Amino acid sequence: MIRWKPSARRTRIALSASKYRQRRPPSDRVRVPEVIPTTAPKPEYNIKHIRNHYESYSQNCDARNYKAQSGNPSKIVGLFEEWAQSKSDTRDLRVRNNVIQKELSHTKTPSEVKTGSQYVTGQERTKLLQEARGLKNKLAASTIKEQQLLGQIDALAAELPNLTSEETPLGSDPNVIGYINEDVSTIETHPARSHVEIGADLDLLDFAGAATASGWGWYYLRNEGALLEQALIQYALKVAREHGFTIVTPPSMVYSHIVSACGFRPRDQSGEQQVYNIEQANKKKGSDRPAWSLAGTAEIPFAGMKAKQVLDAADLPIKVVGPSRCYRAEAGARGVDTKGLYRVHEFTKVEMFAWTLPGAEQEVFDSLLSIQKTILENLGLHCRILEMPSHDLGASATRKQDIEAFFPSRQRRKHDHVHSKEDNEGWGEVTSTSICTDYQTRRLDTRVKNVPGSKKPLEFPSTVNGTAVAVPRVLAAILENGWDKEGFVRIPEVLWPWMHGMQIIEKKK
Template sequence: MIKWELPVLLPKGKLFNGHVNRQFSQCYPKCRESLPSIAPKPSINIKHIRQNPELYSQNCLERNYQAQSDTPFKIVKLFDEWLQSQKSTRVLREKSNAIRTQLSHSRTFSGIEREGQEEPGKQKTQLLEEAQDLKKQLSAIEALEGQLNNEIEDLAAQLPNLTSDETPRGNQPKVLDYINEHPNPPSTSHDRTWRNQVHIGTEFDLLDFAGAATTSGWGWYYLKNEAALLEQALIQYALKVAMRHGFTVVTPPSMVYTHIASACGFRPRDQSGEQQVYGIQQTERDREKGKPTHTLAGTAEIPLAGMKANAVIDQADLPIRVVGPSRCYRAEAGARGVETKGLYRVHEFTKVEMFVWTIPGGEDEAFLSMLAIQKEILQSLELHCRILEMPSTDLGASAVRKQDIEVFFPSRREKDDGWGEVTSTSICTDYQTRRLNTRVRNPAGSQAKMDFPSTVNGTALAVPRILAALLENGWDEKEVCVRIPEVLWPWMHRMQAIKKKR
């Protein structure tokens, strides 16, 4: 009997083409067993990774994925082992096929004895025993093949998307433009008091952090009075602008399957091991039944992307543009300090998110469209902003390119010169659709019958940070009030300013 020391990749009858593989996980190695059967079956382009290991390794280093920088070379090594094993097993498979063919020919056992030939029954018994032995060997090999296949696919799933040529390498963003540009006003003694969102919100009875700390803990808050109205006004205004640009409104769920969030590039912990999302505790009965786990969505991008999981879209229907308001939950809220005071970095917030599925190559158009919507909203809110091309180390796993817009906060002068992020727009190409098994049906006569659409996502409006910016930038020290931008008046009962309660 041959001793097989090299595992091989594919079971008998399957062909390996490097990029059409249906059984793999978005998890890290050894977690495939926990992937539920209902999870979409991804299709990562492993062939491209094998052919360009240096490219993927350098990409990991540029994006601060040092732990994965050797992964492309591990994939190449495992594939080479598969090739070698295929050569070693070819003879065994051919012998098994020959025995099967011989057993199928009834004339071999016709009962006609020839001189020097064993009895037909005895010969058949020997062939059957040899066939069974070969079957056991091949079964053992196929089990090893499955293990190796899983390992390659799990390794490939760990790699981040490739990076756009437009993205600066390193950790410094590139300033592209300004919105409502004006020289930064000189710092005054009031910036850290009356021009601070926490002070204004507390004195004007708009925010309650103490009550929220008692109820839910640090990182939560109550919006009260005009602040609660402003939240609804901001949502309605953002939806109005997005709809005017051809987006359809969707209200997505806030709780999603963990494997859907993972397929979108959101893992329970980031590269430094810090918890990113909140998991929903399962009952013991659900665990025993093997039911999939849930997490709270950190952004509506996740449930919106999941709308088309396992779906086939006709190319004629693309692009599909949706915009959704939702509650978002972030377990990671940063270290205590000026950045985390007040509404700037919280665990739960309302956000209006834009999401687009488009044909491969249509990403830039969708990207620019979202940026135009963001600029229109922020300009009309009379906020001083700057637009940044974000560097490679700031990209999430799914993005090839990202632009952020930051607003000037007078109270944050000691932190990043007052700038704070309020929107983000990302091109994800087919990273998410490959992992969610979202496909596009090409027109008749196309070279490929099916393809994977690209996705683009962008913030239309994140309520808490915009609300904080409006409190600080709308502050009128002379009148002792907060001016409300005119575009929000229709949803504020025509209220033009927030004044202190008597």
């Protein structure tokens, strides 16, 4: 099985995978938006590489839990052979058609046609004309067939998961590769209170009002809770800017075909909706107006920002960071661990995104991880760093590392019925960093020129993305870890400049 190496310039083609804790196979087919305008980026898949390594691509599907797509590579080989045979037959038809047209062009009189050194009658000319008309129909049918075959090949290629990095553990279990602010198992922890209880006591969160206004999975941040959100945004932007990132505020609504190109599916493997689609008023049936979706992460509008553009190698890496509201239609299982702010439908996140030269992704990947570690360390959170397994890689990722923070309220489940070791230990994901190689740029028609050492005029750059701060989850971790038994929450010192002079959050009098 081929596994991707950072220096390799291979095609990475994927469909998104589920979280490793869910461990469910993806759907058989990606849903395509109803209308894709002619102005949309035209994807380009490396079909030659898939054909030449179809067995490795099939094995890669199995390794990433894409059982339904494991037969796609061999289907592509068969369809390509059919296309090549049709192409050969079409060339023969064109050769014969050219011969007839040449013969017809040598007409001496309306009733005579020159064939070699002989002249033929008008009746024979009529037969040639009939044959020419038949060839024209066959050529038209062959052209349609070849276009259909290429369309089927592209559809199958679009569903294949990305080639997997050699650093990625195969299967469902991540590898713990490090800790931030030491392993929490080595320290003494106070009696746990959930952030939901703390938020209610200190008048920071309002879930009841949000349930009435919007339903489950929505919330209001109040008082110091709202200030903490803004403080976290400003602190994350400050750290990223110090590392050379340009601040950009992206749109929250994007075309649905851009969402698909970035590897995000409208529905999950059980058919439950994940992406919020925007219903357009007064849109007539059959309209060529493209559909819109609400972005689940700023990674999508950031990637779309350079769609159908040619970048210069001298300008790479291009690194952007920005805050945005994110929308997830499917907010996960409703249990103890997802109660409160941990899994919600709408949230604020500061996202980092970069375009790099092919093969130069690792340096930016390490930079994003360094920023995440700095932020979480200075917030005083105990975290662990995970190399994520193949089953957990998203659509475009070839490698992914997550950072999970310690939530004291989760640890108290150690004597309850739990589904995984993680539930016992109290960890919860707060950041993620992924190398996506050229998966997104191939689908978005983003190219780069003047690549050193390349014989091609244009290459596809790689993309890397990572969370600077997912506000609700980090806010929840701060409340739980900063809680004091005297009834207040300590605010991390790095957030003080944006907290109007407050260093602790106390109960309202």
